[in-house]
Amino acid sequence: MTLDELRTLATDTLRAAGLAYDHAEAVAETMVAGERDGCASHGIYRLLVAVNSIRAGVVVTDAVPVVTSPRTGLVRVDGGGGFAQLAFARGLPVLLDTARSHGIAALALNNVVHFAALWPEVEALTEQGLVAIAVTPSHAWVAPAGGTRPVFGTNPIAFGWPRPGREPFVFDFATSAVARGEIELHRRAGKPVPDDWGYDADGQATTDAEKVLAGAMRTFGGHKGSALAAMVELLAGPLIGDLTSAGSIAADRNRGGSPIGGELVIAIDPAGFLGDAVSEHLARAEAMFAAIEEQGARLPSSRRYEARRRSLAYGVEIPAALHADIMALGERA
Amino acid sequence: MTLDELRTLATDTLRAAGLAYDHAEAVAETMVAGERDGCASHGIYRLLVAVNSIRAGVVVTDAVPVVTSPRTGLVRVDGGGGFAQLAFARGLPVLLDTARSHGIAALALNNVVHFAALWPEVEALTEQGLVAIAVTPSHAWVAPAGGTRPVFGTNPIAFGWPRPGREPFVFDFATSAVARGEIELHRRAGKPVPDDWGYDADGQATTDAEKVLAGAMRTFGGHKGSALAAMVELLAGPLIGDLTSAGSIAADRNRGGSPIGGELVIAIDPAGFLGDAVSEHLARAEAMFAAIEEQGARLPSSRRYEARRRSLAYGVEIPAALHADIMALGERA
Structure with missing residues (x-):
């Protein structure tokens, strides 16, 4: 996808979820910047997070x-x-x-x-x-x-x-x-985390990602x-x-x-x-x-800038499953 | 020594080394604060460092x-x-x-x-x-x-x-x-440092304190x-x-x-x-x-504040060897 296509997708999805136009534009711009710079966890994937926050009533959509x-x-x-x-x-x-x-x-x-x-x-x-x-x-x-x-x-x-x-x-x-998303990825993959990432709810060091998420990083x-x-x-x-x-x-x-x-x-x-x-x-x-x-x-940021140059020249690739999830958000709205 | 006695010792020593009175007062106050708070490496020991800088011509004494x-x-x-x-x-x-x-x-x-x-x-x-x-x-x-x-x-x-x-x-x-002084202490004691403190001048990890000081932390x-x-x-x-x-x-x-x-x-x-x-x-x-x-x-600083309360009540102890070194500075001046 080109970055313009991505921007349109993000803006439309946010609008469909009920976000006011000026907010949708500003939020979409940040997600496009993340995707452009190769920060998948701060890219277009965050549409799912943002729409979840909107639907949970955490966000004032027309503030x-x-x-x-x-x-x-x-x-x-x-x-x-x-x-x-x-x-x-x-x-x-x-x-x-x-x-x-x-x-x-x-x-x-x-x-x-x-x-x-x-x-x-x-x-x-x-x-x-x-x-x-x-x-x-x-x-x-x-x-x-x-x-x-x-x-x-x-x-x-x-x-x-x-x-x-x-x-x-x-x-x-x-x-x-580490980033919390990193522990989340380990949890999803069923993989242990290093024992110095966090503690379980009883305050013991643990390699269980789920327990760290429920305890403390x-x-x-x-x-x-x-x-x-x-x-x-x-x-x-x-x-x-x-x-x-x-x-x-x-x-x-x-x-x-x-x-x-x-x-x-x-x-x-x-x-x-x-x-x-x-x-x-x-x-x-x-x-x-x-x-x-x-x-x-x-x-710092040098990898991000390399990804940016590639994205500006060639656009970005969105995983099919993520694209499907985003389209599903739009349909549900 | 009481903190007042320490302040007088520091001020006199700096004055004798050629430092203008207003500078000597301000510098002495900082050293007394360090000693008072139990920061030996930033306490009255720094008189040796400051006088060395003065004698090396690094400091404008009446700026x-x-x-x-x-x-x-x-x-x-x-x-x-x-x-x-x-x-x-x-x-x-x-x-x-x-x-x-x-x-x-x-x-x-x-x-x-x-x-x-x-x-x-x-x-x-x-x-x-x-x-x-x-x-x-x-x-x-x-x-x-x-x-x-x-x-x-x-x-x-x-x-x-x-x-x-x-x-x-x-x-x-x-x-x-770590603080550079920590590596210096290991060097003086002839003790190895952990291998993740620094590199020798060839860029290799080393446990030799002297080589880290000559290389990079x-x-x-x-x-x-x-x-x-x-x-x-x-x-x-x-x-x-x-x-x-x-x-x-x-x-x-x-x-x-x-x-x-x-x-x-x-x-x-x-x-x-x-x-x-x-x-x-x-x-x-x-x-x-x-x-x-x-x-x-x-x-952070909680140990320092505990030392401060002790020092304000009971004064501070200056090691005899350090006191002798400081007195020797004064005599030489």
């Missing part, structure tokens, strides 16, 4: 995001219980203006439903020449280091750095040891990853007056919906500190990237 | 920090080649004002010498009720994930969150697998820690027009001095997004901390 500026350096979008994508799209131009005026700015998305990765959001800022950090909690599935019961979500951290004339330096990773990187997971909870939860991961999973009331809550995006304009010397100092960053790649190490 | 505001949300302190402590002290009140006015602000310290941890700086912000993130590069000692040659420094990330009526939630950790947490190390380089290097870790070690010219360069501190005022509801949402953060501690997991 109108409201943008305010509580302080000169802060932007807030109340997403009204809708998907995060449109809220971000509405806040983005205000965040850009604010960051350029003051050198640094923060955007809080409140009261939104999350099903996607954070890299589309940091990339949107790097495309405008800004540096970006984004964090969001999820559902409480992850134990703190030294504990065995869930407190944190998978709590991703994303970062973007603009690279003139090429794809930005972007990373976006969960602070959990671990953070990556021991106490350091656990500290970062706590930081994400605080920044995109209490700091912006929104749910923690524990609050999100409680609010879901076992409907199996996507995480609900907030997201914090910090944007910094390189011209703020650098003035006329932006290109000189961005070139020094390029020297660092070269020092990494020269020794055969890869930059 | 006058210059504070400017390049944008309404940005504060810059040019440290003039002096120690970071006085530059931070001069920038702190301006950063506080700026963060409170705009909701978020960033402070760049430029052209300073670093020998200390970052937690004193984030704690200074939490004491004023702000949330803080601080990052700084160091010397290029650490290989990116997938590589074996040094690009990054030990590149610490520190975070602070205010907790009314008690010590703040603070973490401060290197993005390297690893990042913590695989590619995720490596991505964070790159973020630290970018934020506190090119973004603020200052040295990367590679630039710092090159500028040292084998003098064995402390890292030279920049530091970025981001401060966020919780009242910005929360208005009158700050205490309500800080209480929600406390609920998260309780959920961590209830299962026997420790919060």
